[in-house]
Structure formats: structure tokens, C-alpha cells
Amino acid sequence: MAGKVKTKAEAPVPQGSDSKGGSGGFLHGLLTVLLSILIVLAVFGGAFYYVLKNNIYNLGEYFRPRIEKTPIIRHALPPLPAWEDPDDPKHLTQAELIKKYNEYRSDKADLTLRLEEANRRIMELESEKERLSSLKDEAEAARLDNEKLLEKIEQERAQLQKEKEEVAQIIARGNPEGLKDYFNRIDPETAQKIYTDIIKQEAADQQVKAMAKTYAEMEPANAAAILTELTSKDTDLVLDIISLMKSDESAEIMENMEPELAAELIKKLADRNIKNTE
Known part of the structure; x- marks a missing residue:
């Protein structure tokens, strides 16, 4: 009997085991429900x-x-x-709006600087344009004056040539040897020097005339380039060459020169002609 009683006292052990099994089943069911909900939400x-x-x-x-x-x-x-603008504020978040605003400010500052630089450059170009226009007007006025002056010089040269021919005819009809003896008696040294200078000048004049003819027959642009280079070495020779050309030929060449150089040559030609006529 005592053995049977002891066996009944040990019976509660399996009851505790059944309680743990029930708790585990509840958790399993809860996880299943949560997983099902997550699956439904995911779907x-x-x-x-x-x-x-x-x-x-x-x-x-x-x-x-x-x-x-x-x-x-x-x-x-x-x-x-x-048709929708992605940069429309209604489509942007606050952070995107701030970013776009900063980008626009940066672009605006850059464009402002570029605009100021462009305006400054425009003012410089306008000033340069006015200066060039003024130089062009001065060169054109000088060219017209030079044409008139060259025309006057041509007339005077023709008159002098005519007078020279008349004097030559008078001498030819008269007594040339007597005229030579006259100069020799008055001042032999001066007479010899005058004859030598005349011969040299005539030779030089012939050479300059040949150069003037050569440049006149060239393209005006090419002749202008060569005479521009020659001016830096012998300005008087350039003036002699130009003065021996026809007015229209010299005008075409000067039109192809730099306005400043053309104006300078015209002024020197005018000064030389005025000095010669005094």
C-alpha cells in the first residue's frame, strides 16, 4: 500500500510538462498570425x-x-x-526646395558677374569703335586733302616742265657754251658742284620714278605692305615714291595702310609741299 501511495505522489510531474507545451503552442499560433498579417501587408x-x-x-x-x-x-x-515641370515647387520636398534655391542663387550670382563683364566689354568695344571711326574720318579727310594737294602739285609740275622745256629751247637757240662759260667765270667751284648735284639728283629721280611706277603697278595691298615696312627705314624715300604716283594710285595704296600711318604720311607730304611752295 505504501508503494502505491508513493507512486500517486509523483504523479504531478507530467502535469507540469503539459503546461509548458500549452504555452509553446500559444506562441507558435501568435507568430503564425503575425506572419500571416505581414504576408498580407506585403502582398x-x-x-x-x-x-x-x-x-x-x-x-x-x-x-x-x-x-x-x-x-x-x-x-x-x-x-x-x-507636361508637368519636375522642378515645380509642388513636386519638391522641403530639402529639395532648399537645394534648388541655393542652386538658383549660385547661378544668379554667376550670371550677374558674366553680365557685368559683358557690359564692360561692350563699353570697351564701343569706345574702340568710336576711336576707330574718328581715325577713319580723319584719314578720309586727309586723303581728300592729299588728293587735292597732289592734283595741285601735278599742275605745278606740268607748268614747271613746260617752263623747263621753254628755257631749254631758248638755250638751244641761243649760246649754251656761252651760258656755261658764264657760270664758270662767275664761280667755277659752285658751277661744278651744281652740275654734279644735278647729275646725281637726276639719276636719283629716275630711280625713284622707276620705283614709283613699279609700286603703282602692284596690287594696292601688296604695295601698302612693302611701303609700310620701308617707312620704318626711309620715310623720305616713301614720300618721294608716293609723290610721284598718280593721285588715284597713291590713294588706293594708302587705303590699305594702317589709318595712323596713312595720316602721318599725308601730313608729311602736305608739310613738304607747303615748304616747297614757299
Whole structure:
């Protein structure tokens, strides 16, 4: 009997074991329910994402104003229509608005600097244009004066040539040897020097005339380039060459020179002619 009683006293051990099994079953059931809910939510979320992303039944555009500024979720929205401006403030978050604002400020500052530089350059070009226009007017006025002066010189040269021929005829009809003896008696040294200078001058004049003819037959631009280079070495020779050309020939050549150089040559020609006529 005592052995049977002891066996009944040890019976509560299996009861405790059944209690743990019931608790484990409850947790398993709870996890199953939670997992099912997560699966349903995932399926629902995926379906919702698909519907929004593909704008089915226009639901993407319908929900756009409500979720386009919500991080993460906004990525489910379809791309903006072609007629919508992606930089429109209504489509941007606060952070994006601040970023765009800073970008616009930076661009504005850069454009302002570039505009100021462009305006400064425009003013410089306008000033240079006015200066060149003034030089052009001066050169044109000098050219016209030079043409008149060259025409006058040609007339005077023709008159002098005529007078020279008349004197030569008078001498030829008279007594040239007597005229020579006369100069020799008055001042033999001076007479010899005068004859020598005349011969040299005539030779030099013939050479300058040949050069003037050569340059006159060249292209005006080429002749202008050569005479410009020659001016730095022998300005008087350039003046002699130009003075022996026809007015229209010298005018074409000077038009192809730098305005400053042309004006300088015209002034020197005028000064020389005035000095010769005094």
C-alpha cells in the first residue's frame, strides 16, 4: 500500500510538462498570425505599389498630391507626365526646395558677374569703335586733302616742265657754251658742284620714278605692305615714291595702310609741299 501511495505522489510531474507545451503552442499560433498579417501587408503593399507605379485607373496621379512629398513612399509614384515641370515647387520636398534655391542663387550670382563683364566689354568695344571711326574720318579727310594737294602739285609740275622745256629751247637757240662759260667765270667751284648735284639728283629721280611706277603697278595691298615696312627705314624715300604716283594710285595704296600711318604720311607730304611752295 505504501508503494502505491508513493507512486500517486509523483504523479504531478507530467502535469507540469503539459503546461509548458500549452504555452509553446500559444506562441507558435501568435507568430503564425503575425506572419500571416505581414504576408498580407506585403502582398497588399506590392499590389498598391504596382497599381501606383503603373498609374492604373489613374490612381498614381490621384494619390500624387498626398504622398509625393513623403520619403520612401513617393518612389511608388509613376513618372511625372511630360507636361508637368519636375522642378515645380509642388513636386519638391522641403530639402529639395532648399537645394534648388541655393542652386538658383549660385547661378544668379554667376550670371550677374558674366553680365557685368559683358557690359564692360561692350563699353570697351564701343569706345574702340568710336576711336576707330574718328581715325577713319580723319584719314578720309586727309586723303581728300592729299588728293587735292597732289592734283595741285601735278599742275605745278606740268607748268614747271613746260617752263623747263621753254628755257631749254631758248638755250638751244641761243649760246649754251656761252651760258656755261658764264657760270664758270662767275664761280667755277659752285658751277661744278651744281652740275654734279644735278647729275646725281637726276639719276636719283629716275630711280625713284622707276620705283614709283613699279609700286603703282602692284596690287594696292601688296604695295601698302612693302611701303609700310620701308617707312620704318626711309620715310623720305616713301614720300618721294608716293609723290610721284598718280593721285588715284597713291590713294588706293594708302587705303590699305594702317589709318595712323596713312595720316602721318599725308601730313608729311602736305608739310613738304607747303615748304616747297614757299
